[in-house]
Amino acid sequence: MRFDLMYESFFKIVEGVPLTLQVVSISTVLGIFLAVAVALMRISGSKFMSLPAYYFVYLIRGTPLLLQLYFVYYGLSQFEFIRESILWPLLKEPYWCGIITLTISTGAYSSEIIRGGILSVSKNYIEAAEALGLSQAKTFMLVTLPITVRQALPAYGNELILMVKASSLISIVTLMEITGIARTIISKTYAPVEIFLVAGSIYLAINFIIVMFVSLSERRLGIEKAT
């Protein structure tokens, strides 16, 4: 075990942390909007809304993220009309392709979590809100949403960890985040175990902080630990 190398590479790999966190947080925030939209489409009751949402989720959950990333980064740029569209400044950048792909992916996965959360809201609450004369929008914002957040939070914590892990894939389209830097150092020094331990500990630390944060919010929202 080469501890000097581990010490040295730690400071190099840590430089990738801001990019990882940046990509994860931007796509997580954008992904929540997408997820709520997809979840509402799926439970809307109208087939024109729920079927496209169902197939979207099926498509994203049934294919590897790496393939989705290649599709967005290499596949779309094949077409002239995309290269001339206003989206091109975004789609030619690996950074934005990574964010778009991760947003779509987390949007699909979290929509299932949110759908489950919404469906778990008891009908009695909705009826009570109706009886009190709340509008549909107000019922959703004041009754359904807060309860959904409470119900969905534990599962959403897992999704956040999956997002941190998934963000490592953007290193394949040349972005130098934690995994990208780690890979470069491995191929230079040929010390896979040492670098793996360093990069892995950084990921574990990030995920540990997320777990702490989620369980703190769970406690604040009064979620009982499921037995």
Added chain:
Amino acid sequence: MFDVFALGPTGWGDEMLMGAVMTVLVSTSSLLLGITIGIVFAACKLSNFFILRAIAEVYTTIIRGIPELLVIYLLFFGGSSAVMYLAKIFGYMGYIELNAFTIGTIAVGAISGAYSTEVIRGAVNSVPKGQFEVGKTLGLSGYSLYGKIIFPQVARIALPGIGNVWQITLKDTALISVTGLVEIMRQSRIAAGSTHEPFIFYTAAIILYLLITRLSNIFFDSAEKKYSKGYVSKEAI
């Protein structure tokens, strides 16, 4: 447009199908390795020895908290030297190189093993404690108790969870393409590069993955039905 998928030397149709076969092969062997690892570590997690529980806990925490890609890089760059190191202990001094299939199976198997561990542990826990006690009271041997009474029930309860693990494993094998194993992902990259038609080949890859997903869903559904025969759920009583 579709002549790029012609079979034989003129098109990429047969190569893509071979890629799909490779994906199924490497996913299946990874899943089998993963289930084996899962049984061992689930036993560790359920054991009375603190040290075994700690080892299993460290393993599942690390694998589930670290990107799959890092695990694959670790084995890709370090797998061969680790095997040579082990071989040296047993007196073999030659050069050993693991092929991409073996490395991929070990890497994805290790990942899927962590998820299987949790699924199997949950399934064992859901077998009522009374059954273990009755088995011991009746004087059943370890094999009779675990092999004939506990295992069939664990298998039935774990089946849906293993179906999910299979889905994760299938998608994780796409990452092995970075080590050069020619499965769907790698093959569509090669084809896209040589024909300058990335869109159509990545679309084909998407369709192949969805097809495998669909077929395996059918398989797991029918297996679930088969193993639930004669079983009445608690809610129905």
